[in-house]
Amino acid sequence: MPPRTHYPSHKPQPRRPARRPPPRPDRHTDRQGWNRWFETELALKYDSFKYSGPCIEDLPTAQWKCHTIQYQNLEIAGRTEQLMTTEGKVIDLALENIRFGTFEKDWSAMSMERKRELALEALYRGSCACPGDNFRHFCPELRIEGLIGDGEYNVMNLLKRLIAHSPSGSRYIKDVFLFEHPYVSHGYRYSSTAPDLLKAWVRASMLYRNFCIVDTLHGLLDAYNGRPFIPTTFVKHQPKEHHDKAHGGKNCCDNSHCKEMNANKKYACSKCSKIMERSKLKLCSGCKLTFYCGGECQKKDWAQHKKLCGKQDFDPECALPHSLKGPADFIGCPPVSAGYTRTPALWRQIEYLSKPDSQERLYHFDTGPDTTRSIVLPFPAGAHEFFLVARRRAMASGSIPAVHMMFNIATNSVDPATGITWNGLSVEQIRKQFEREYHIKITEETMRAAGPFELPTQRELKEEREFYQRRVESVHMKVQG
Structure with a gap:
């Protein structure tokens, strides 16, 4: 006699609740737990990565619609200049430690345990310094075993890749440098017909991702040299009114890092970065998105700001600093003689x-x-x-x-x-x-x-x-x- 056939029940089956990741431990009090949390998330995201799936504009969740194109343009311009400054400092330190110092030799001779300690310290310092700690989710390079190993994205290779962007050591960077990773490039790809708002959001995301990497490298060199570290205060250039409008008056940040930033945030002038009380800062009457401490700073910033004030489309060239500075000098500073390289x-x-x-x-x-x-x-x-x-x-x-x-x-x-x-x-x-x-x-x-x-x-x-x-x-x- 044939086995009895079982037909699926037509009764609706109860849905299993979605997996909720455990809360992220506080990085200041549980550094090891905080890093394990991120390492787990990165493993889930990238260990079985496949080059498939839809373009980013076809995903059901449209995170890129949270802000206006005006806001994204201004955010990109400010963050680009900030990242270029940070990269200049890190290249300066990397050259001093690698080309004119013994860091490469010391790193090669260092025990794996010591390397892990330095890498964890670097990740902690980088997360405190960068404006977008959450974007470590999109940094497959930032795992301890990868940083201290002998793969393509280890510490030494990342530093040398950054040095190659501006090998003079003068802190003068003509344009921003962005680390690339094939997994990230594939995950953030979009079609030629994608909306400008999406393109701007992807550019801003790449800037934040690179802040994570560059600030981590900065933290590692500082830790190697024994420099003390004090977490900085989060400085906010975005008006609260814009945040409330974009998010319906709700605080969309529920992790400890975002709560920490919101609790400790300060407001600053977009030109001189002077930290002031929110009530004393003035908003640009055009875009109502840019803070200034007074009319003088607004006038100085107008040559750059006018390119983006109220702009409704995305143009990467407009986000670049309008007057790129050359190497620093002073009255009476001599030119460099032929054949001589300054440290x-x-x-x-x-x-x-x-x-x-x-x-x-x-x-x-x-x-x-x-x-x-x-x-x-x-x-x-x-x-x-x-x-x-x-x-x-x-x-x-x-x-x-x-x-x-x-x-x-x-x-x-x-x-x-x-x-x-x-x-x-x-x-x-x-x-x-x-x-x-x-x-x-x-x-x-x-x-x-x-x-x-x-x-x-x-x-x-x-x-x-x-x-x-x-x-x-x-x-x-x-x-x-």
Whole structure:
């Protein structure tokens, strides 16, 4: 007798509830748990990735419709400039540590356990620094085993790929660099007929994704060099009115990171980034999306903002900074001699000396990406002019006698009991600064071998006096203005 046939019941079957991922642990109190949560999500998303499926505009959930095209254009412009600045800093640090330092050798010799510690610290620092922590979901590169392994997307390869974008080390980046990954490119693909709003949303998403990667690399280099880290405060440029309108007055963020940002957010001017109370900032009357601290900042920003104010279509070119800055310099900064390559540390020195509050300063010490200590030598002492001439020669060609002359002048008076010079810096601090900038060793032997410093000519002395006077006058003109 044949087996009995069972027919499916026509009664409606109860639907299984959708899988709800466990809440994301707080990164500050449970760093390991926080990272495991992300690693699990990335594994589910990319470990079985297939090049199939619809284009992004054909997906049923249209996240890209949350904001207007005007908002997306302004967001892209602001984030592009911010990312370019961050990339310049990371390239600067990467060059200093890889080309002029021992990071690659140290990393190769490091134990896997130590690499994991640094990678986790880097991921934590990167998540605190970048404006879009959630976009780590779209960074298959940001898994610890991948970062510390020997694959295509490990730490060293990512850093070298970034260096290749701007190998000069001057922090001058002509255009934004975007890391690419085939899985991400496929997942974000769209047709030629896709709406401009979707194209703008994809561009903004790629910027946020790259913030995650670049800030993680920044965090790793800082952690390797032992630099302390303090999480920054989230600065908000988007008016609350726009958020309420886009989301129906609801807070769509239910994870701990977004709640943290909303609790600690500050508002800032879109031009000068000065943090102020929301009530004291003024909105552009045209787009009603851009904050300014006053009319002066609005006027300065108009050349860029007018390209995007009220713009109803997407054009990537309009989002680029309108006036790209070249390498920093100051009044009297010499051009680079043929065949000489300035180190990233020396480019940083030049950048610090170009600041308005450094026009009367002679040199900066303990220079980091965002910190410095400067000195002023007695004036009108002869040592002042000798130092300026030596500084110009050294910056132009890397003249070793000129570097030694600067070192001797800056350390000409040392307290034998403390080893501190007249300017409050130790001899060792001054020595390390010059050694890092000119990629040399300053010892008694090297100073003897370098030969004598040629005395400044009358023309050099006259030029330095004129340069110094112009720098001082530029400060007073800014104060009076």
